Each structure stands twice: as C-alpha cells, then as structure tokens.
Amino acid sequence: MSKEMAAALFSLEMPIPSITERYQSIVTGASGSDIEATYESNEPRALKIKDEFKKNFIKELNNLFVIPTRVSISDISDYINLIELEHNVKIGVVEAAKRTGSEIVIDDNLPKELNDMAATLSKVKALKPDVLVVSGHTKGALTAIRQLSEMRVNVPMLAMNTFSSW
Secondary structure (H helix, E strand, O other), rough: OOOOOOOOEEOOOOOOHHHHHHHHHOOOOOOOHHHHHHOOOOHHHHHHHHHHHHHHHHHHHHHHEEOOOOOOHHHHHHHHHHHHHHOOOOOOOOHHHHHHHHOOOOOOOOOOOOHHHHHHHHHHHOOOOOOOEEEEEHHHHHHHHHHHHHHOOOOOEEEEEEOOOO
C-alpha cells in the first residue's frame, strides 16, 4: 500500500476562516472577494460550488495533522515520525521529491544561527535547480531572500518551510 502525502501544522497563527479562504484561493485561483461573494450568495450555482468545496476540504483535512501544544524544535521529528507511522502517510519535502520522481541536487544543513547561507547559495547558483526549499522560520526566510538578492542567485521557484525536520 503506497503512502499518501500529508501535512503537519505545529502552530496555527491564522484563524480557521483565513486558512479555509487561503486554501480555496489556492485550489480555485479565486480572489478573496470572489470567495466571500460565493459564500454570501444563495444562488443555485453558488450553493453547488460551496458544497463541492466543503467535500474537497473535508477530504484534504484527513491528511492534515495539527499538533495542539507547544513543542520544542527537537521534538518535531518525533511527532512527524509518529504521524507517519500511525496514519500511514509521509510528510516532508524529501518524500514528496521521491514520490514525484524529482532529483534532489543539494541537501545542505544551514547554520543554526541562520545568518549565512552563502555556501549553499553558491551551489544553487552553480547547479541551477528548478526549486529551492529553505527551512528556518522567519529569520531563515529573510536571510535567504537577502542573500539570494545580494548574490544574484535566480531560481524559478522559492519555497519556505517553517521547521527544520525533513
């Protein structure tokens, strides 16, 4: 039996209506105002759209795990492993790359302080990957953006992850 992909959230910083609106925007490409107008409407077409979205969203929630407590960074791997084992799912970038047949060309550990990514970004500049995934909270994201610009490193897609467990 193949494992499905899933996500784990260790902190919900947005209210649930914002999460559902953002999810619907990603799935449908609709703007926030279009989504609000759909939910305010009682026209048959709007009712059908709302029902379809609700079914899809509930299905997706089966692969979303929220950890309702504060955890230390060192505990995140344990939580991920437990979720993967208990629910027969895989969480993480490396697993997603394997599942899609993507090749990981750089797999570096960034410095704990997340203050200098130049060595990794030099590899990115030389190897020109299609996607760069950086893990490291807000500080890591800001350092990556600043150094990508300073070093004139161009990547077609940049993704940020908020924890360091892959």
